[in-house]
Amino acid sequence: MGFTAVDYGTMVxxxxxxxxxLAMYFIKDLLHAVxxxxxxxxxxxxxxxxxxxxxxxxxxxxxxxxxxxxxxxVISRTARKED
Amino acid sequence: xxxxxxxxxxxxxxxxxxxxxxxxxxxxxxxxGGSFAGGxxxxxxxIAFTTIYGLERxxxxxxxxxxxxxxxxxxxxxxxxxxxxxxxxxPFLANKMAGIDLGELGALSSGGxxxxxxxxxxxxxxxxxxxxxxxxxxxxx
Numbered sequence: 634m635g636f637t638a639v640d641y642g643t644m645v646x647x648x649x650x651x652x653x654x655l656a657m658y659f660i661k662d663l664l665h666a667v668x669x670x671x672x673x674x675x676x677x678x679x680x681x682x683x684x685x686x687x688x689x690x691x692x693x694x695x696x697x698x699x700x701x702x703x704x705x706x707v708i709s710r711t712a713r714k715e716d
Numbered sequence: 717x718x719x720x721x722x723x724x725x726x727x728x729x730x731x732x733x734x735x736x737x738x739x740x741x742x743x744x745x746x747x748x749g750g751s752f753a754g755g756x757x758x759x760x761x762x763i764a765f766t767t768i769y770g771l772e773r774x775x776x777x778x779x780x781x782x783x784x785x786x787x788x789x790x791x792x793x794x795x796x797x798x799x800x801x802x803x804x805x806x807p808f809l810a811n812k813m814a815g816i817d818l819g820e821l822g823a824l825s826s827g828g829x830x831x832x833x834x835x836x837x838x839x840x841x842x843x844x845x846x847x848x849x850x851x852x853x854x855x856x857x
Contacts, residue, residue, distance in 0.1 A: 687748035691740065695756040699845055702763060704854045 643683045649676050663708050671701045719768075726768045733761040741838035745827035751834035755841025762842070763849045771853055782851075783843045790840030797833045809833075 637645070654675040662667045674697025681690035726856025740754030772781040801810030812818055819825045827834075 650717045667727075675835060688750065688850040693759070695753045698728065699756050699760055699763075702760070702767075703848060703852065710855050 640683075646680050646685060648674050662672070662714060664705075664713055665697070666676070666703045667701060667708065671697070674698070674701065720855040722768055730765055730791050733764070734758055737761065737838075737842070740832060741834055743824065744834045744838075746822060746824060746829045748823060749781075750782070751837035752841055755838040756845055758838065759842040759845030761850075762846050766849065770804050775850065778843075778846050783850075786839050787847070788841070790836045793836035794833055796838075797829050797836065801828060816824075 650673060653669050653676070653689040656669050657666045657673070660669065674693065677688045678697065681693055683689075734757075737754045737757030737760075740749035740757060741751050742754075744750035744754065765777065782857065785791055798809040800816075801814040802808055804810070804814040806813040809829075809853075811830065816828040818828050825830070
């Protein structure tokens with residue numbers, strides 16, 4: 634059982650993922666949270682690509698964009714500020 | 717919704733986006749991607765068309781009747797393709813066991829029934845995305 638070292642680029646991307654996830658939790662403006670979620674999805678697709686799963690990377694990119702668009706539509710139909 | 721440049725660029729780009737989605741669906745078994753990712757890309761092309769050209773024209777492209785039929789028959793298509801194996805005396809969704817010629821390795825036709833199943837799943841995912849989007853768009857704010 635060996636420990637697989639992750640290279641520095643992937644480490645930075647994983648760190649960005651953690652920061653983006655925490656930011657999405659603390660941001661009160663929902664539109665800003667959706668924008669951060671879009672960035673999260675892009676970085677997540679790159680991480681999948683770095684880990685040699687292009688299959689999941691394509692799915693993540695497509696599903697992430699779709700979810701971002703759907704959340705934008707929901708925000709345009711409801712209130713933007715969180716109570 | 718009223719932007720000339722946006723409309724012209726969309727008219728040029730959207731056919732290629734849809735063609736790429738169909739490519740990802742049909743090559744799901746020989747290259748990265750698959751029916752889920754490709755279906756979302758096809759659905760996103762219609763969503764982009766609706767956001768740019770307005771809700772009425774988007775609804776005219778994909779009426780509610782069409783999405784209902786596609787969602788039902790996409791799932792039924794999956795089941796029918798699975799029953800091919802049963803009718804040939806093999807388990808459900810059997811591919812090579814049902815005696816289907818798998819052809820040359822790496823070719824587009826090397827998947828047997830997988831490509832056909834993927835087509836059904838792909839159009840079903842696309843129509844689900846479109847239905848979700850229209851359900852939210854037609855809601856009064």
